Amino acid sequence: MNDGASAGGYAGQVLRVDVGGGSSRTERLPGEWIEKYVGGRGFVAKILYDEVPPGTDPLGPLNKVVMAAGPLSGVFLPGSGKTHFGAKSPATGGYGDSNIGGHLSPELKMAGYDVLILEGAAADPVIVVIDDGKVSVRPGGEYWGKGCIEAETALKRDLGEDFEIAVIGPAGENLVRFACISHDFGRQAGRTGIGAVLGSKKVKAIAIRGTHTIPLADPEGLRELGKSMYRACFSKPGFREWTPNGTAGVTDWVNEIGAFPTRNFQTSYFPEYKKINGDRLRADIHLTDKGCMGCPIPCGKYSLAKVAEGQAHVEGPEYETIAMIGGDCCLADINEVGYANYVCDELGLDTISAGNVAAFAMECYERGLLTEEQVGRPIAFGDLPSVLYLFRKIAAREGIGDLLAGGVKAAAEKIGGGSERFAIHVKGLEWTGYESRYAPAMMLSYATADIGAHHNRSWAITFDVARGRGKMEGKPEKVVELQHVRPLFDCLGVCRLQWVEIGFDLEWYERVFPLVTGRKVSWDDLLRVSERVWNLTRAFSIRHVPGWGRAMDRPPARFLEEPVPDGPAKGHLITADQMSELLDNYYALRGWDNNGRPTRGKLEELGLDDVAKHLWG
Amino acid sequence: MYRVRVNVSGHAREYFPAERLGAWIELSEPCPVARILAGWSVSPELVMAVFIDGVKAGLESVAPNGAEILIVTPPAGG
Numbered sequence: 259m260n261d262g263a264s265a266g267g268y269a270g271q272v273l274r275v276d277v278g279g280g281s282s283r284t285e286r287l288p289g290e291w292i293e294k295y296v297g298g299r300g301f302v303a304k305i306l307y308d309e310v311p312p313g314t315d316p317l318g319p320l321n322k323v324v325m326a327a328g329p330l331s332g333v334f335l336p337g338s339g340k341t342h343f344g345a346k347s348p349a350t351g352g353y354g355d356s357n358i359g360g361h362l363s364p365e366l367k368m369a370g371y372d373v374l375i376l377e378g379a380a381a382d383p384v385i386v387v388i389d390d391g392k393v394s395v396r397p398g399g400e401y402w403g404k405g406c407i408e409a410e411t412a413l414k415r416d417l418g419e420d421f422e423i424a425v426i427g428p429a430g431e432n433l434v435r436f437a438c439i440s441h442d443f444g445r446q447a448g449r450t451g452i453g454a455v456l457g458s459k460k461v462k463a464i465a466i467r468g469t470h471t472i473p474l475a476d477p478e479g480l481r482e483l484g485k486s487m488y489r490a491c492f493s494k495p496g497f498r499e500w501t502p503n504g505t506a507g508v509t510d511w512v513n514e515i516g517a518f519p520t521r522n523f524q525t526s527y528f529p530e531y532k533k534i535n536g537d538r539l540r541a542d543i544h545l546t547d548k549g550c551m552g553c554p555i556p557c558g559k560y561s562l563a564k565v566a567e568g569q570a571h572v573e574g575p576e577y578e579t580i581a582m583i584g585g586d587c588c589l590a591d592i593n594e595v596g597y598a599n600y601v602c603d604e605l606g607l608d609t610i611s612a613g614n615v616a617a618f619a620m621e622c623y624e625r626g627l628l629t630e631e632q633v634g635r636p637i638a639f640g641d642l643p644s645v646l647y648l649f650r651k652i653a654a655r656e657g658i659g660d661l662l663a664g665g666v667k668a669a670a671e672k673i674g675g676g677s678e679r680f681a682i683h684v685k686g687l688e689w690t691g692y693e694s695r696y697a698p699a700m701m702l703s704y705a706t707a708d709i710g711a712h713h714n715r716s717w718a719i720t721f722d723v724a725r726g727r728g729k730m731e732g733k734p735e736k737v738v739e740l741q742h743v744r745p746l747f748d749c750l751g752v753c754r755l756q757w758v759e760i761g762f763d764l765e766w767y768e769r770v771f772p773l774v775t776g777r778k779v780s781w782d783d784l785l786r787v788s789e790r791v792w793n794l795t796r797a798f799s800i801r802h803v804p805g806w807g808r809a810m811d812r813p814p815a816r817f818l819e820e821p822v823p824d825g826p827a828k829g830h831l832i833t834a835d836q837m838s839e840l841l842d843n844y845y846a847l848r849g850w851d852n853n854g855r856p857t858r859g860k861l862e863e864l865g866l867d868d869v870a871k872h873l874w875g
Numbered sequence: 876m877y878r879v880r881v882n883v884s885g886h887a888r889e890y891f892p893a894e895r896l897g898a899w900i901e902l903s904e905p906c907p908v909a910r911i912l913a914g915w916s917v918s919p920e921l922v923m924a925v926f927i928d929g930v931k932a933g934l935e936s937v938a939p940n941g942a943e944i945l946i947v948t949p950p951a952g953g
Contacts, residue, residue, distance in 0.1 A: 719949075759950040
């Protein structure tokens with residue numbers, strides 16, 4: 259079995275930092291982790307499962323924040339700038355993770371580490387500084403209270419421009435359960451509230467500078483194959499056409515098939531979508547493109563948004579922000595969406611959850627479940643000042659913001675009045691940018707995603723379209739397939755957009771893996787790793803959250819009981835019986851029992867014997 | 876004889892007939908892009924954008940003889 263020090267692609271070390279005591283220690287990267295979990299998300303899942311016991315308060319000192327690189331992070335191939343963060347999620351109480359683009363994981367590896375684990379909690383604000391082998395926990399009070407971009411600017415000024423920074427904003431400091439981690443002036447690890455976990459530890463920022471080289475098994479071979487991979491990207495049909503609008507380019511399509519979140523998911527078509535689509539972004543506010551390390555198809559669109567309140571430079575808005583702050587809050591101006599994006603970025607709020615929560619609050623207000631006195635002012639769909647007001651109140655946990663800072667599930671439990679029917683989440687994580695009442699595979703993807711309602715685990719909506727949107731047959735099979743392929747990129751430490759956006763062939767990764775690591779593995783071997791990680795994260799959440807299983811693998815009542823009222827998907831919904839049938843088939847395919855619990859046999863087959871003992875005795 | 880070449884971008888190209896992509900196809904007369912897709916039993920809802928010889932077009936556009944048609948399928952959010 260390889261160990262961390264001898265395997266190419268890995269720095270070979272794990273860094274643990276006790277942020278309360280200020281000490282740190284370095285451990286050898288276990289060879290077993292490399293073999294069974296590969297890296298990135300796999301390492302995060304393994305560490306959280308082993309080291310964060312059930313009963314741990316997500317915002318208490320026993321929770322841990324794990325940051326991990328993959329073996330392909332930072333090497334010469336397209337999209338190698340991905341980093342994975344994880345923690346027990348304050349949004350769901352279960353397994354939480356989120357990936358981020360930019361330059362963090364390459365820098366971490368060049369500093370000598372594949373994994374950073376933050377433990378404990380500081381009494382006062384700190385920053386964690388990793389400067390090659392020198393690790394320090396320093397006072398961070400002067401940065402506390404600053405916005406993400408403001409703080410990153412100050413940290414680079416004070417430490418040096420060559421440090422890569424991960425930072426939280428006021429939302430993370432105030433333990434908002436959908437606070438994100440920000441990096442590179444506008445990239446975020448947005449989902450599952452890991453920014454709040456950093457805030458609970460009083461860690462304002464992580465700063466990393468590395469000057470070592472990343473060991474490679476076959477540098478010459480990688481150089482040649484890497485060049486071929488770039489050439490293949492550049493020559494792909496659609497390379498030139500995809501890049502100008504980035505992910506925002508999908509806005510028209512999602513509306514035209516009737517899947518665009520609108521008015522807190524009351525419907526799935528926003529009549530004014532052409533005012534906030536990729537073409538408007540490009541024509542009205544776009545300044546330049548911005549990509550992560552080594553990216554040939556930069557999806558980041560750096561923009562200048564101007565509204566009555568002021569103007570702001572922002573990276574974005576990308577599609578999810580357009581959907582959740584644009585359509586779901588009914589903002590029909592790309593400048594307004596861009597400006598609200600900027601406000602979230604500074605506050606350190608996940609734009610997906612923030613838009614979802616604001617839309618939920620506006621529907622509650624429309625229905626009289628929240629009063630002007632409770633909110634502090636009138637709020638309305640389509641009104642930018644309402645949206646900005648809510649975002650700022652949430653980040654500060656002031657007034658109505660404190661009620662909403664726990665997310666829509668927690669807010670609905672307090673507001674009552676039937677609001678839980680239109681609190682659009684799964685397991686406490688807010689739904690993202692695809693309304694799925696006429697897309698069974700996508701609905702199943704959301705219901706079963708391991709972190710709660712999230713699109714990136716299995717983006718199956720094109721399969722729905724290709725195979726028949728009303729059909730149930732074959733949908734669970736596709737969801738399981740995608741739930742192994744897509745998260746595998748997060749284990750490898752590379753971006754999946756080259757594959758999903760321009761059709762970059764998966765075979766490239768099987769070819770490049772041995773050149774980096776020295777280990778010859780098949781794509782099926784790697785998919786097996788991804789399946790192992792999927793079962794591990796499921797087991798984590800089952801052990802940590804009572805009822806995590808079939809009863810929670812379901813969309814909100816609105817999606818099961820209210821047909822889409824208008825637009826291209828008018829009249830459609832997925833019934834509870836259909837959902838139940840989808841789950842039956844999904845669990846059977848996974849080797850899980852009828853309650854969505856991995857069976858002993860499946861866990862042992864995946865080499866997770868210890869997990870089998872925990873779940874089954 | 877009407878000849879065009881069709882290519883498809885994005886992960887959803889798996890839902891198109893692989894043997895037709897990138898190859899010249901011959902039809903008896905010019906027709907809209909949508910009709911070519913219908914002949915392949917491909918849902919027009921899989922199409923996010925159409926380009927003909929690099930210029931943005933639509934499903935109802937008729938490519939000139941000898942043109943290259945690019946179908947862009949939807950990206951997966953972000």
